[in-house]
Amino acid sequence: MTYVNDRFYEELVASFSDWQRPELEVADVATRDECRRLLEREARLLDEGRYEDWLALYADECVVWVPAAERPGDPRREVSVFFDDRQRLEDRIFRLRTGKAWSQVPPSRTVRMVSNVEVFRAAEKLMVRSNLLLAELRAGETRQLAAWCAHRLAHGKIEAKQINLLERDQSLRNPSVLL
């Protein structure tokens, strides 16, 4: 898998900068509804632990990027909470399926709420902004994680997702559920 290279990083950083501009907003109801349905389907598949079905929503050359910095920079120069290409997403699923990933034994129960969906069109791609509130029950305690997300879509698939956790530069307790 060779698609994560300088060009990939440069395009990624560029496409997640300065895209929420009013003139780029998509007003078309059908497109917005399609995006919202995709996000809701994604949330449901993750809540149900259907990880292979979830990954099928992603393009072959994809990334899930969770920055760690208060103001995210170039991921080649700083670590992220995680930066997963397709192989690492597959690894993440494989790890959870071993039954020996103790941070997820027994698995957390989750409920994801997705709201405030706004759709933009930039450089021929759909860019979707949404808010995520994830409630997680683990070992008898319920916790929540909040984030705003940016999905970059092309041909009906998710090419890149950036998750901007409210607590991205704070210490996270057991951040092991799939995001």
Place this chain on the structure above:
Amino acid sequence: MSTSIFFEHLVQEDRVHRSIYTDPLIFELEMTHIFGGVWCYLAHESQLPRPDDYLTGKLGLRPIIVVRDSSGKLRALFNRCTHRGARVCRETRGSARTFQCPYHGWTYFNTGKLRGVPWPEGYACDFAEGKYNLAQVPRVESYRGFIFGTLNADAPPLGDYLGAAKRPIDEWLDRNPGSRVVVAEANRLKFKGNWKLAYDNAADGYHVVFSHRSLLETENRHAADPTKGMSFYMGKPDEAPMYVQYFGRGHHFKDKRPNVERRPGALWEIEGAQPGMAAYEKLIRERLGARALRALDLAASEPVNINIFPNLSILGNHIQVFQPLAVDETESVWYATAIVDEANELEGMADAVNAIRMRTQESFPNFGEVDDAANFEEIQKGLAACEDEWVYMHRGLGIPGRVQRLADGTLKAPATDEVFMREHMKEWQRLMTTRPNIQLSR
């Protein structure tokens, strides 16, 4: 019962009492006797490159500002207004010549000296007297970029405190271009458990194939023979060439380098699959030819754990810091490091190395540490069984020839041995029964 008899009872040859992990009063004493008594790691110099740069943190539970003052001197100021006690600085990091308390406006230079207070004519005192300056840690020193501080006037010089641990720290730095690294963001984690659970784990070679089973299986899922990552723990890890060494003063070292062949590229070969690895490896090999292997090894995880009591672990390419938050809550911050190549030793390939190195460093906090932290939380829960009083750390104890005392006085044993835990617990016990000579300067 005198305190020394009390602590003698809690730390025994083969076991420690559960209360050292659970008792809030012991935790409170630790904040003075351990975190006030020895050199604690505060920050890395690359986080404060210019005069007036600062970051906020904690020394034990004391809020501090680690600052390079306007003249360039490193200081650790108490982040606590002399007037009424509010934290004067509420940012995580930044650059400032002065700090003004947002409550009543008392203002301090970044040396800690009081600059002024609003309407001083309402006071009869002389503010030029040092007593109103910010309190600060009297001894702040740096060893090759690692900044430490101690409140204890009787603590040995920092170099003596680090002792034999300086050698692996030097080796860890000297493998990099220009013999240095810079901090490049962090993976920040916390768990509901006592800070010592993380320190006990820091050189533990016994837990790896169990606690990290899912990581080992994941890294090797495409391989016929498991060789990736920490696979050298499989089979008979007691007999593997890696070892654990106890340096004294609570510091220890798990050296896994002997498991890896001593030739350029050997480390790179066992690195797990990371995003961007293939493309950047190709780029580096095309540019550097036979010299590519040294560069690629710098993108792989260095197989050492160098643990400096009580709050620092230099492992892989990380600078890991343990921060107690409460008797049953600890933060474990994995500062990533990047290489800097001012002399261009890598012929323009440092950026490509870092592009891989950032991804290799995200791997363990995501796929390894979370499972350890889950186990630490489960220990803390298990220890609620108050009648079952003891925690055992006697692996290797009493087996003739298992632990060797080397000529320099350090101890060496198989990497799966718990001798390092027993030894740091003895040091912990010694410190808990010794009153540190705590001094503040202003």
